[in-house]
Amino acid sequence: MRAKSLAAASVAALLPFVSAAEAADTAPAGEPQNVLRIVVEGVKSQRGHIRVDVCPMSDFLKDCRYGGVAPATPGVTTVIVKDLPPGTYAAQAYQDGNDNLSVDRNIFGLPTEGVGFSNNAPVRLGPPSFGSAAFSYAGGEHTISFKLRHFAD
Template identity: 55%
Template structure:
């Protein structure tokens, strides 16, 4: 009896250890190309959120990069496989928050995965969700600005 139990126990421990390693997801890289950055000032901040954290300030994975005119690439590491939504903002004044005007309208650029539409409020989870299942992946979306210039200056 004990001999049959040991292989089963070893298999269960091995599966649990494999699940723990996968949950930590070392070596996984999600690259986010954030377009329509209007000025090379401040930072682009991206959060990668499971459904229960979407549109909140405490998403478990995030990344920042200095803003570059046009497109800024942000790398987020060690995200485990799953379904997520990305939310980003252009922190032009580097105060680590989205500055807002009257009625809560963002003063800085904001954007969501799948270029999910922003109309009379933030997008829904179903419009922003994407699957992340491979060790290296890239997603692309654009920022939207509601005040001031709507994007980078047009090329002459």
Template identity: 55%
Template sequence: MRTRLFLALVIGCSASAAVFAQAPGHTLTINVSNVRAAKGRIHVDICTQDKFLKDDCQWAGEAPARLGTTQVVIRDLPPGQYAAQAFHDENSNAKVDRALFGIPKEGVGFSNDARISFGPPSWKSAVFGHNGQNATIAFKLRYFLGRSGPPATK
């Protein structure tokens, strides 16, 4: 009798663990505004401090660019301190195109709307805390060449 009870308990716990492991994780929704054209994709990286401003952040997402605001969703982001870095890949070549002196030709943006002046922002200005639950952050893209944002509506 004890053996059956023990087996039932072990099987029940294993099944619960399997269901828990397969349960969908929480999401971080990023609302990227000031998108100037419904062309290409909006790419967002979520970076730890050691990966910030690099190309190999562990979490990334993208969505087709929508004029005005584009929403990008990152799934299963564990609790921690992160910074988001985004760009408008207008020509869908999976990189930020640059002009003379490294000035981005495509829109770029960072969490907390961290300032971009004579170079990228600091980690301190872009960092945000994530508690592992569903959350939403928002920031805008900045374009340094060409028109500066969505066209005015009449």
């Protein structure tokens, strides 16, 4: 499934993405299925959902082709992305506490919901580069983990 992502409009727009809807495709019987588990740490409450996009370089911070969603669980939430082809990707996640399918921001443009990137890529005056968040996925079953950051509560 594809999801619309918000374009990076300014340096203050730290995380310009809207997560993909829950991946619901299934592989035909008997065929192996590629499954990426994303363990998201730093979930502050059970409000809403944790939304994750998994993007190749061409889609990073734009429209991501792959993603998943799971109900928020305080502490750690695992999101599953199915049928991900082998490749190099970067993952971006946020806690959508009000289920409005976007990262809420304060008047200064800082996210008011927890956000994070694979490799715990640093967020400075804008989103991280693809290279700092990139990881290789060889197919099959694999797990990555990273933390949500909270900038403005």
